[in-house]
Amino acid sequence: DVKVTQSSRYLVKRTGEKVFLECVQDMDHENMFWYRQDPGLGLRLIYFSYDVKMKEKGDIPEGYSVSREKKERFSLILESASTNQTSMYLCASRSGTGNSGANVLTFGAGSRLTVL
Amino acid sequence: AQSVAQPEDQVNVAEGNPLTVKCTYSVSGNPYLFWYVQYPNRGLQFLLKYITGDNLVKGSYGFEAEFNKSQTSFHLKKPSALVSDSALYFCAVREGGATNKLIFGTGTLLAVQP
Numbered sequence: 001d002v003k004v005t006q007s008s009r010y011l012v013k014r015t016g017e018k019v020f021l022e023c024v025q026d027m028d029h030e031n032m033f034w035y036r037q038d039p040g041l042g043l044r045l046i047y048f049s050y051d052v053k054m055k056e057k058g059d060i061p062e063g064y065s066v067s068r069e070k071k072e073r074f075s076l077i078l079e080s081a082s083t084n085q086t087s088m089y090l091c092a093s094r095s096g097t098g099n100s101g102a103n104v105l106t107f108g109a110g111s112r113l114t115v116l
Numbered sequence: 117a118q119s120v121a122q123p124e125d126q127v128n129v130a131e132g133n134p135l136t137v138k139c140t141y142s143v144s145g146n147p148y149l150f151w152y153v154q155y156p157n158r159g160l161q162f163l164l165k166y167i168t169g170d171n172l173v174k175g176s177y178g179f180e181a182e183f184n185k186s187q188t189s190f191h192l193k194k195p196s197a198l199v200s201d202s203a204l205y206f207c208a209v210r211e212g213g214a215t216n217k218l219i220f221g222t223g224t225l226l227a228v229q230p
Contacts, residue, residue, distance in 0.1 A: 004159070035220075040125075042206065042222035043160075056215070090159055099215035101148050102167045107159035 003027050006091050013115050016021050019078040023091030030096030032074035033105065034058075034066065035051035037088040046089075050073055050096060081115045088112050118143045120209045122221035129197045130229050137192040139207030148210035149190040150218065151162075151181055155203045166188045166190060175200070197228045 002046075005024040025032065030051055035043040035058075045058030047066040055066050063085060067075045078085055089112075092105040120141045130136045141147055148167050152160040164175025171183045181192045192205060207221040 012222060023230065040222060042122075043220040048217065049182075058217070092160075099167075101210045102165070104150070104162045104165065105160070107152075107161070109157075109159045 004091060004106050004108035005094055006111045008087075008111050009054050009109065011111060011113045012096065014116060015082060017115075019081050019113065019115075021076040021078075021089055021113070023076070023093075023108055025074075025093040025106070026072065027093060028078070029093035029106075030069065030071070031094040032068065033092045033094070033102060034064075034076045035073065035090045035092065036060070037090055038083045043090065046076065056063065062086050069071075078113075081113075083115050086099050086113060086115045098101070118209065118211050118219055120207050121221055122205075122207055122224045124224050125222075126225045126227060128227045128229065131199050132196050132218050133224065135170045135197045135201070135208075135228070137151050137205050137226060139192065139221060141188050141190060141207075141209045143209055145210060147183075147190075148189075149177065149181075149183065150208040150210075151179070151190075151192050152206045152208065152220075154206065154223075160206060169198045177184070198228075199228050199230050202226055202228045215222045 004025045034046045049055045049068045060063040065077045090110050091108040094105050095103045150165045152164040154160045166173045166183045174180045203225050205224050208218045211217045
């Protein structure tokens with residue numbers, strides 16, 4: 001019954017490496033989101049996408065980029081990982097039909113990234 | 117600027133006692149308010165939401181929340197806590213305009229003691 005799948009639960013990377021975090025949803029949702037979660041800071045929005053090939057910056061986009069080539073897949077890319085990007089990354093999707101602001105986000109299990 | 121605040125980092129309650137997790141918000145226009153829960157090593161799960169209508173909203177696992185417009189609050193409540201309710205709870209508010217983004221609070225850790 002898994003609906004939002006994040007490909008890696010735990011990753012360990014070195015400073016300067018390029019990192020790909022993959023997210024796939026099987027609910028045919030239009031909207032997809034990437035958040036990072038840090039203790040005491042809650043969830044902060046990195047990037048989101050309303051449709052294929054569309055992307056919008058969230059509140060903390062610096063150091064990140066995204067790709068949405070297919071509706072079901074939304075990738076988060078760290079071009080050159082740094083230690084301050086050590087965090088839990090959460091992907092979510094939401095239907096864009098109707099009043100999308102009232103629709104519920106469905107989250108993946110998260111990807112815990114450690115950058116050494 | 118629109119925001120949501122969860123003033124308590126942690127709430128401790130004994131099993132069987134009522135629990136309240138507090139949330140206040142600041143938005144322009146009508147608020148859309150949400151509660152999500154995160155169990156250890158899991159993603160967030162939806163609990164309940166207020167969009168319009170009755171101020172008392174009932175959700176999953178026996179939780180409910182009351183929308184109070186005058187106090188700009190949306191506190192999460194449960195009449196009788198279970199040890200299994202121990203988790204991290206997030207309040208969220210929709211940011212108005214075309215984006216419909218959600219703004220999340222910093223989270224409140226609920227610890228229910230047996």
